[in-house]
Amino acid sequence: MSAKTVERISAIAALIILLAAWIAGGVRSKGATLERIGNISEEIVDVRQVGPSVYEGHRRGDAGDKLCIAVAEHPGYGGPVQVAVVMNSAGIIERIALVDTTDTTTYVSRVLDAAVLDAFLGTSASRPPKVDAVTGATLSSTAMIKAANKAAAHIKGTVGESGPVAVSPDEMVKAGLTVALFLAAFLISSRFFRWNKTYARLGLLTAATVILGFLYGTQPSLASLALLLAGFWTKGLASYTALICLVLAFVVFFATKKNLYCAMICPFGGLQEGLGRITKRSPPERTAWMKWISRGFALTALSAALYFRNPSDAEYTPFGMAFSFIGSTAIFALTVLILVASLVVKRPWCALLCPATPVFDYLAFMRNWLTRGRKKEKQS
């Protein structure tokens, strides 16, 4: 079997695996809300839905003591954040719980550790408490607070139509800068650019590293791709910058047949390249086992993200840790290792483990395969 045939079979198999994960994830998540509500407390039994987003149960051992449960969601950083509120017959909130979220675990833990939701306990739906957002997790905490308020309003029956979530001016600026970076990359790679392309590329890469990396901490990752494929963006997001960056990277790739994002914009790539320039390292030769390892990692993580419907849980990239110190201890160790390795080898993460490389390889392979088929048809 030739290498080409193996690649073609693998490409189709990858597509089938992703589709299967997406379908299985959908089946898995159906009925999950009711199960999660039941898990809020062992005291609540016989939960049944009585209205849109409103459920009713009673306290264990006392069928007359009705408890009203409402579930509401609000767009967070990586998708909708779902909160459940349990109210007793006196209209007091007895319990509140985070039911579902796709935001990064570190941000969610930060918000939960700050006891943001606990401020709602003991309050009534008619007098919701004023809760401040958590510094360093503003979008996630704001989403939880608004979801809790919505849930309380559901029980009270006063929830209005939920219109589109307004994007803040900061996010508009971020999105605008992202578009500007891609326009600059497009211009530099075009034949109309008459100046030194090497220095221009390095300048753009430095600017992108500072702006997207250190300043805004917004870089598309595998979680962004999972967010795009799973469709969470249709329910509204607090920040579209990473998604816009990803979509533009694909658009530019198909328009120019070049991966301009990795070469000119990727902040982590810029960081690695900057360190590599200190010691003037050359890039490693990308052998077959390196390609298949990165492809395997990317496919496994993406499938898990689609199955569990939680993009951030399958995240193994060190981007968040390198620029915002967000991630687990294992990701921290990986980040330090990659940055030290950047002094020895040029762009080690890109060569060995980055999911962007196999994704763009896949798109290029499928494009070449399909367009070659069309060319043969035209010739015959």
Added chain:
Amino acid sequence: MFPGTTMLNYIFWMVMGALQVLIVMGLVEWLKSRGRKPVWWQVALLYAGFAFLCAVVAGGTTLMGEFETIAGWYFIGVLGLPVVICLAIAVRLFVMKKPTQG
């Protein structure tokens, strides 16, 4: 550092001092053998870099000794990385430049 003993503390620090001299002066002699003659401020910089690396490891292991293992590793990672980068810059400036003649 060594509870229950009298001499080990002194011996430990004497050994540490001797090791530092051996490592830094050994590095200087190695550079000379490769035709590069570092001047006094370059030697001082190399020693400062090495001392800072020792301090980072000492700080991290102290945290580990206080049962804060994860904090210790974060300490070494966060502070050690800039030290390694600075040492790489020093190697680039002193070692990778063209050798001096004579």
